[in-house]
Amino acid sequence: MSDSIDHTLRGSWAPSGAGAAPLSAHAMRWLRQRIGLSEAPTPAVPPSLIDVSETALPQVVSSELVALLGENHVLTETGQRLGRAGGLSYGDLMRRRGGNGVAVPDAVVLPADPEQVQRVLELCARHDIAVVPFGGGTSVVGGVSSLRGGKVAVIVLDLARLNRLVSVDPVSHVAVLQGGMRAPDAEALLAAHGFTLGHFPQSFERATIGGFAATRSAGQASAGHGRFEGMVEGVRAATPVGEWRLGTAPASAAGPDLRQLAVGGEGALGVITEVALRVRPAPVHSRYEAVVLDGWQVGAEAVRTLAQSRTLADVTRLSDADETEVGFEFSGGMKARALRTLLRGRRMHEPCMLVLGWEAASRRELDERRDATLRALRRFRPVRLGGKVGESWRANRFSGPRQRDTLLDHGVCVETLETATHWAGLSELRSAVRAALLRTLEVDGRTPIVMCHVSHAYETGASLYFTVLAGRDQQDPLGQWQRAKQAATDAIVERTPGRAMGRGTLTHQHAVGTDHQPWLADEIGSVGVQVLTAAKKAVDPTGILNPGKLVDRWQEE
Template sequence: MSELIDHTLRAGWTPSGAAAAPLSTRALRWLRDRIGTPEETTPAVPASLLDVPESALAEQARADLAGAVGDQHVLTAVAARLGRAGGLSYSDLIRRRDGGDFAVPDAVVLPADADEVQRVVDLCVQHDLAVVPFGGGTSVVGGVSALRGDKSAVIALDLTRLNRMLSVDPVSRIAVLEAGVRAPEAEALLAGHGLTLGHFPQSYERATIGGFAATRSAGQASSGYGRFESMVDGVRLATPVGDWKLGVAPASAAGPDLRQLAVGSEGALGVITEVALRVRPAPTAHRYEAWVLDGWQAGAEAVRALAQHRALADVTRLSDVDETEVQFELSGALKARALQTFLRGKGIIEPCLLILGWEAQSSGELKRRRAATLRGLDGVRAVRLGRKVGESWRTHRFAGPRQRDTLLDLGICVETLETAAHWSKLGDLRTAVRSAVVRAIGADRKAPIVMCHISHAYETGASLYFTVLASRDPEDPLGQWQRAKAAASEAIAEHGTITHHHAVGTDHLPWLTGEIGAIGISVLAAAKRAVDPTGILNPGKLIPDARQG
């Protein structure tokens, strides 16, 4: 597995040998009509042409690390280091495809368990090495960039050998998983006990339990199973000041909930090594179906009603008109023109696709929960498209990253960004982000597609997830996106959170102070100094340099 990852993370998501997600000629023509024809395709430069610096890891440090984890688990070969050279944001991929400027770790260290991770961390303190915890490598915010801060060398601490389930308590419904367990592996391990975690983010195929915890991940079924932080019952971290375990009860008033400090700590307050997770019986029945509502505002109101009646389907996902159009045009699941005519006949002028999915322990429970959801939609103008479209969404729900690879090859600028806000601000927020991105990108080319969906709804508000498709600026592809991202982030900071489930990393750092205040930053910096006095842990991410804090 780790070999596979080594070779494939550089250029994109799709594992070598795995099926690509090609666009049909028709879909491609439609897309080019909308955003303009990209001027050049951009296949990835072969790795052999990249100028990767020699490893700066000192021989003694290498020897000590090899002593801790075994010689074969300290990798300094170029392929291994390139495979952990940052995450999977558009900017990461552009840099690595074009052979641009990006940081490469000096070594990849693969410990076997929590104790070995602690030993590696201790050695990194001793040798003053920066440590970037590395799980699935799917960060889209620079969270796993191999920054060395003020250290002479940086290691990627690859956690994928921590791939076991350590215990299951079926009575309390808690499973303890090691941090490097990937989501599909977690589901397979739990399935052996008739259990599920129910965490299905788009990064599902690659991302790990530790990464979910470190970044406050939210899966597509978060309405049913909760955000990842709500699943975390306990957590264990390897820190420069020692092993740290948290979580002894389902709820507590023993001071602040420090689990919620560990969750979201992005490798800057410790390396998460084990997570105790609330699990549920694996569903025995499911049903996914598609509806079309009329217009974004009515659709958002309908989702709000479901959330506030606590009648959300486990998966509740509302696309705006633009995203609905793109889904119909690109998916090929339905004949887009015929569908539009059909919907107009039903009085739907601005079709907004709503995917509803329920997972249940019995058909009776499924029926009752579905009925509750549909009662919540009473009085909403809605046309049912049925199960075929719903199940098609379910089948392809992890295909997005592969499709992005295809679009990258075609010379398209494709990236996502996301936020959450209170219901009363959601409409303005969406409008503001769309205009900001269109203005930033559209100056001297065709307007980009800026499409949006709600995929996580709460009683007090919801997330907004934007996908941007634009004709790439071949002269300055990074600058093109960075300007759009900055403009969007300014708009977001006005109305909501800078990130609902992508985390801070490097990319959102400039907006964190606005969100948690200078006092919040100083509290994070103080916590970091307490657990990481020499600042070896994931420098440059989440927390500004602690010694300046």
């Protein structure tokens, strides 16, 4: 079994030059049989044919930006603007493939440092120009769509040049990184000092430090290293009303933790230019392995036991039977058959794979932690597939997204959504979302594949991450997904009407962006909306920052 499932499918990596990855012939045959595939591939429209209007940026603004940043850092050519036009949701990709309906910025600017970011915001505030902060561009919820919010023009503020490791404090284990630094560069620079962040979401190859912070990212190793917001010691952000610096200590009781307001602001409450982060000594020893448990209920109970006895592996990832099956098939026909035979022999009726990964500073620590995990798992009767399968998962954990273009070429509706809730309601919520997706994605009598995994377990609950593979509704491909998203999200937020506690959260790791806005009030209440709106007005009185995302409901004109 090579690369497993959802990370097969997220995002189009093509723009970064990594290129699409093919699926095996067996996987294609199997998919054709299960959900149907287009007979002939339908590739994306080439960029030159995408409908892009002329830049609407007033000449005076353009001149001032050039004077501030230099000619090379104010980009207005069509290709450059297209390259930062939106993120990687199914809708984004389908619009880009089709060549129309793409919201394209009027210019892209590349400031060199936090001071220049601050001055760009002040300049844009003065001229009432909308600004979309842009890191890796990996948002799958419309978080970087170039919406104008009623302004005359919108620019993308690309943070690519803010890629410095500002400082490393080896005594306190704190590193200050600039917001535009890509995650792999951060890991490489920290490794030279013997440290790691340990944050590995599937977007790792392209995502940035500022993006992680602005969206409260969670990574594949969050069981061990915590969510990104938990690593944030301090934040430096530019806002139209001035610079904002927060964070003087690991913890404080000086009123509400405003770091947690700056973090999660999605570029609508400021542009994160620097982040002080807790780092850890880079692990010297690691071990990844896979076990199979019999059925979702047993698997979820096993992961709950690990979380509540604090014996989770740093990576703890449970796939349901559908996701496990797809993982088997995508790893090749022979492997799939061999695995099925093995598991039938061990009386596994509904195999659910659990990937476990430990990373540690010493062999002893690794062994002790691994022993504790496996000891706690014993009563759930796991079948151990061993280290090879686990290491293979690790080796391929970022490569999957490149296969997404191949699937899109072949007429597959491929998308993901996610939530989290408390353990007591987890399986019920999974069933409800699954039913909503199965019902709404069916086309021409072909049942879609709906997979689910838990990748983030807490003492009190866990995340649920759904990946769908469905035959595409050729008449209305965007509507097909929108209906599914609507039904699934309704199931998530409305599951227990009238009670805030015990429902699913609108999003556990993908953020709000444009796509989740219609449900935000369900999550935070009308008082929450008022508070967030007030905070937004305080830092961005004229609403130039990332219009239409998170808090406001402005629509693109």
